[in-house]
Amino acid sequence: MTSSTWNSDGRGPLRGVGVDVERIARFARPGDPRNPLPLVFTEREADFAASSGDPARALCAAFCVKEALFKAAGRPVDARACEVFARPGDEVPGIVVGATLAADLGGASVAVRLFEAGGDLVATVELRGFQ
Amino acid sequence: MGSQGAFAGPGPVGENDGMRDIDQATALEIRDLVFDFFAAECDVDRATLQDSTRIIEELEGDSLMFLSLLEKVRKRYGIGIELKVLARHLMKRPANTIGQVVELSLAIVRHGDDVVNVEL
Numbered sequence: 255m256t257s258s259t260w261n262s263d264g265r266g267p268l269r270g271v272g273v274d275v276e277r278i279a280r281f282a283r284p285g286d287p288r289n290p291l292p293l294v295f296t297e298r299e300a301d302f303a304a305s306s307g308d309p310a311r312a313l314c315a316a317f318c319v320k321e322a323l324f325k326a327a328g329r330p331v332d333a334r335a336c337e338v339f340a341r342p343g344d345e346v347p348g349i350v351v352g353a354t355l356a357a358d359l360g361g362a363s364v365a366v367r368l369f370e371a372g373g374d375l376v377a378t379v380e381l382r383g384f385q
Numbered sequence: 386m387g388s389q390g391a392f393a394g395p396g397p398v399g400e401n402d403g404m405r406d407i408d409q410a411t412a413l414e415i416r417d418l419v420f421d422f423f424a425a426e427c428d429v430d431r432a433t434l435q436d437s438t439r440i441i442e443e444l445e446g447d448s449l450m451f452l453s454l455l456e457k458v459r460k461r462y463g464i465g466i467e468l469k470v471l472a473r474h475l476m477k478r479p480a481n482t483i484g485q486v487v488e489l490s491l492a493i494v495r496h497g498d499d500v501v502n503v504e505l
Contacts, residue, residue, distance in 0.1 A: 292456070329473075
């Protein structure tokens with residue numbers, strides 16, 4: 255059992271929180287193509303993962319964040335419109351939210367945290383801002 | 386669900402008012418693809434899987450597994466579908482059993498993005 259505690263420095267009222275956990279090894283299967291899920295990952299994310307030094311972790315982090323974002327939004331969102339670039343050890347990955355998705359989220363700010371425990375990655379996503 | 390329940394009936398694979406017809410052989414192929422996928426992913430004997438097998442409770446399946454299956458179906462049949470559209474459909478009509486995933490896969494091959502308007 256692992257726990258993690260952190261504070262949020264986000265501004266504005268909390269509009270949603272999402273949490274997801276994924277096993278990193280599931281993104282390191284022999285024979286998988288460079289982009290195993292083109293419906294989820296953009297080519298930029300796949301390129302980043304391939305050059306990150308730990309492709310499985312980078313893809314796992316991106317998947318985890320997208321799932322957490324889906325949960326925070328409380329409805330389906332365009333997974334490819336939120337690109338996630340996590341290097342090994344990153345607690346706060348780089349994210350790029352496309353304009354359409356940003357509008358879909360009503361202009362809410364997106365704050366992401368990652369932590370790793372026992373071969374799993376956990377992502378939290380906070381959506382904040384005035385409606 | 387009976388194994389024939391999701392079939393469109395005999396006929397060629399083709400386009401019909403934006404809907405792709407699926408012949409019985411293709412429907413069986415899709416069914417096999419789904420069953421083989423879950424047997425391999427979950428490391429279980431395919432013979433133990435049934436239409437009524439519950440994916441999360443009995444096989445410990447999850448969204449990643451489902452998306453991997455969707456990619457296989459999409460690549461094999463050249464389907465254009467957006468994940469957001471499919472997720473919207475699944476929120477209305479969850480696919481909890483293998484039989485429901487077979488039906489959903491058939492609907493995706495038939496309707497692509499229009500699957501969101503399909504009542505399974």
